Amino acid sequence: MSDAGDNLRRLTGLYRMMARIRAFEETALAAHKAGEIPGPLHVSIGQEAVAAGICGNLRIDDRLTSNHRGHGHAIAKGADPRRMMLELFGRAGGYCRGKGGSMHIADFSVGMLGANGVVAGGIPIAVGAAQGLKMQQSDAIVTCMFGDGAVNRGPFLEGLNWAVLYKLPVLFVCEDNGVAAFTRADTVTAGPGVIDRAKALGVAAISIDGNNALAVDDAAQVAVTAVRRGEGPHLLHVRTYRITGHTSTDAAAWRPAEEVEEARARDPIARLGAVLAERGVEPSELGRMIDDARAEMAAARGEANAAAWPEPAVAFEDVQDTGAVAWSKSH
Amino acid sequence: MSDAGDNLRRLTGLYRMMARIRAFEETALAAHKAGEIPGPLHVSIGQEAVAAGICGNLRIDDRLTSNHRGHGHAIAKGADPRRMMLELFGRAGGYCRGKGGSMHIADFSVGMLGANGVVAGGIPIAVGAAQGLKMQQSDAIVTCMFGDGAVNRGPFLEGLNWAVLYKLPVLFVCEDNGVAAFTRADTVTAGPGVIDRAKALGVAAISIDGNNALAVDDAAQVAVTAVRRGEGPHLLHVRTYRITGHTSTDAAAWRPAEEVEEARARDPIARLGAVLAERGVEPSELGRMIDDARAEMAAARGEANAAAWPEPAVAFEDVQDTGAVAWSKSH
């Protein structure tokens, strides 16, 4: 086992991060159901070990591209949940000044180059960012998060091929939660799966249990080190489960109740909690971390509800420098 | 060895078809250089065994999609070289009434659903045609021809995945001539190659020597039978060599002369000629087939040069039924 596995402080940090992501998602979900958040909302409840386990191994100057289900990725990369919540609420203080919302959160200051509303949309961007970093002789790397639904879109093939050709520092992470919207991903994915697809494109790839934070952390550490060392792209296939529906308004009632129950029993937070308890962490301390996380996110929600909306003029800013229309004046 | 290998008549037919394709290409190339043919022209000299060997195993109601280097495919599928030549020359009697040219030849009456000016553009069309045939409970199959440059475009992944999912009657043929325009395809293709890519998507795939007409014929016969039997898509990776440049105006001077010489020594027509000679076919008969082919194509060229251009009004026809503009009248 790696240092990570032995380092209680590290594990506690992982636990805290997962608790914060869970709390963020639960809070956002509740707020959306209460009508406080506009637009579509995709939460990652049950998948927290992926975001926390991967991003815990990244430096702040490493870059990340994410997808429509990216809150956890952003928080784990170091984004501020307060400003994320403000963005979800469409408020002026949000990361995108209220112009992006849940599916377009970015925090360039921590290397988070953006969620994406288009499945597989982040893949070409990630390889290009890595190519740029390589030209700059940086040793920063790029992590590219996508779902199991994304492996049937063309950019998956193109991007992996590209990363191998130019030996780019990219860590591809296929977050396999078993579903793509309302369809089981395996029913629309032919052949032996993502690992074979990656290998056929020359990308080193392994599968891991994504509900086991330690396993994710370990695998990520190994892969990140290899990628940073210049060994070319790697792919991690991380198997997990989407506990809730596709969007906040989807009950996902078509799934057998037992399946969801069984997945709940493999809850990544509870599992890491059990490991920590075994290593002597008091249950009360675990509980406190969870309470703190909930309090943090509740405060973020409260702040967001009270926060100012963007000024109307913001709608006309940051379109482009040349040729942007001062609309109210000219029209 | 299959029936094909033993059947002298079949082999002679293969030889004649290859000679006709070669003669068509050489004639077209000369005509293009003489300024008789407008637009870009991509010929397949040296690759004739692929077209002849594959398409010789297809029925007339089987469908075919092709690419920008598709003259051979069309002739082998049963298209009339006269009407093809007329199309290359942009004449009224051409397959597309002069509206398509070399890159858009189609002959739906023999199942040739069109060449394509977009690399990999034929792949999604082929799988859809196969899906349609399957719905119609036809036992016709679809053959989809593309180059080694096409395997790095997204539709390659999407189309193969799709064909496996719905278990469609598609024979994918990757015609690997080593180059994509002015770039060696292997320098931009990562990983172990097309066979592994296909298998990773669940497609049965084998590699064959595409300059050996017998090998192509044999492999095609096996694959076509399997596909027609409902065993799902298959892929043939057919290794060959593009003797001339990318287009008629490209000398491909960057290739070492020895490489081209060595390829010429593996000329598929001469090789099959040697087999036929061994089996007792007179050299004069082989020579006659070549002469006949040349005469056929010279006649086609002569006819095309003398043929009528399309009437100007043809430019406005076959746009669409509703909403087509009778331009001269309304504008």
Next chain:
Amino acid sequence: MVEVTLIEASRRAVLQEMRVDSRVWVLGEDVARGGLWGQYQDFLAEFGEQRVVSTPISEATIMGAGLGSALVGMRPVIEMRIFDFVMCAMDELVNQIAKVRYMFGGQAKPAVVVRMPHGMWRNSAAQHSQMLEAWFAHLPGVIVVTPATPADAAGLLVQAIRSDDPVLFFDPKDLFWVTGEIAEPIEPIPFGVARKVTAGDAATVVTWSAAVPVATKAAELLATEGIKVDLLDLRTIWPWDQAAVIASVKKTGRLLVVHEAVEVAGFGAEVVARVVDQVGTTNLKAARRLAAPRVPVPFAPPLEAQLRLSPEKVVNAVKGLLAA
């Protein structure tokens, strides 16, 4: 007649055609589960998985496979889920579907319907709100349908499925749950025939898609002030009912085109340019457009509202036109 939502009207239209024509099939993500909008609810049970095909997230191939099937005689309804994803399938749409018939000299019959729910809807932000219908009016080879009512969605969809031309069908997301009456069976509505919503001499207002109810409300408000306008819902922007618009403008002398899409190089420009060309400037007092600024669609409600039309904006634009 039966009162249904627009999305249900569209469901019944496809259902009706699939029952009578076994060549019609549906492909797209999640369609076997009823589709993202419920527009294929219960289709799987009735037609089976060969004709109701849930696909991978492979837009390029959804589009291209639809075309391929048409080339062997099928009539696919290609479901794109949300318009913006069509950007992943543009080669198949623009270079293949729109051109095969022409390029092949008439041999191909690309009888496809591409359904593309478009427009702003509940703060979906920049990648899920686009309205680019004008692009396709500029693209030879396709028909562009932009309905605004349940009856029109149903009738135009029936016409689309029966059409041998490729039809780009812009389902108006924002109007999916608006209700209205439809006839049963659903009769096809010909392309290129505008619907006169209100009649009047003060000005001609031309519109389509989600802008129609906004403009209708505006016409009602104007009527209470005694200002009566000819309000025309084009219903299809290619072909479009030039005759009806030109006749109206000849009568009123004033034209306002109202659309939800960006104004710059939007289809409103074509309407204005064509009217100026055909009516001349002597009898034309003013021709203007009311549409969105050249800005991506922002997320926050108060920002999105900056881009949206409103009856008040239309009323003001008409009054400005009358003052010209």
Next chain:
Amino acid sequence: MVEVTLIEASRRAVLQEMRVDSRVWVLGEDVARGGLWGQYQDFLAEFGEQRVVSTPISEATIMGAGLGSALVGMRPVIEMRIFDFVMCAMDELVNQIAKVRYMFGGQAKPAVVVRMPHGMWRNSAAQHSQMLEAWFAHLPGVIVVTPATPADAAGLLVQAIRSDDPVLFFDPKDLFWVTGEIAEPIEPIPFGVARKVTAGDAATVVTWSAAVPVATKAAELLATEGIKVDLLDLRTIWPWDQAAVIASVKKTGRLLVVHEAVEVAGFGAEVVARVVDQVGTTNLKAARRLAAPRVPVPFAPPLEAQLRLSPEKVVNAVKGLLAA
């Protein structure tokens, strides 16, 4: 000053900028071999394979990787070889490049140049001849450059590479071997400033890209008959020089927009609509367009000629305009 072809002018522009700015790099098919048009000849030797990157045939990733590199501070020149292939990369262009800055509230700087050789050229047929520049004028977030001379190609390309906005650069294929003088070093030409080609009071003729030399020839022919027109080459259609066009039309009272692209919903419609809006109809005698019919581009020379502009067609259109 030195006399060069347009394609060579564009080569020197990129060369000049790559020499002074190590963030600039080129990616696209065959670029290390000089590019399809020779526009990157000798770049590999000078800049090495990290900055002159021959790519696989993966248009979506060529486009998207260019963007990704910009997000970490590079300034890519994304070579698309032929415009029509951009259809394979539209998600990356339309949903990503055009929107990242806005969607992310200003955090992203998509400083990319996308080079897209477009237009009819030597009977390349429907999939290699399109002119869809109007689409991108309708797309918020991008600049649309449509040069017609070596000097403009060079100056606008320098400006494009230095621009923080995404620039869609429509290289005019049909004019690649036209020669003209360029200054060395090449000075940037600001976007949105039209070039007055000829001056006159009879009418205003607005044009861009491959239509410019045709319209110029027409203006010369008209001048021999004593008809002098204000001929404006817009050079960029977004932003476009509204002030220059409006001032000219206020003077002449007559407008003709000439472009090679399809007339229906082409950018000419925007020019007409905007001029009608700003100039009003009282002082406007006529505003018309001369452009291609709504037809894919056919292959055969006599058919392609049906779609092409000619000086005679322009002359006739101007005379028709004067008669209005």
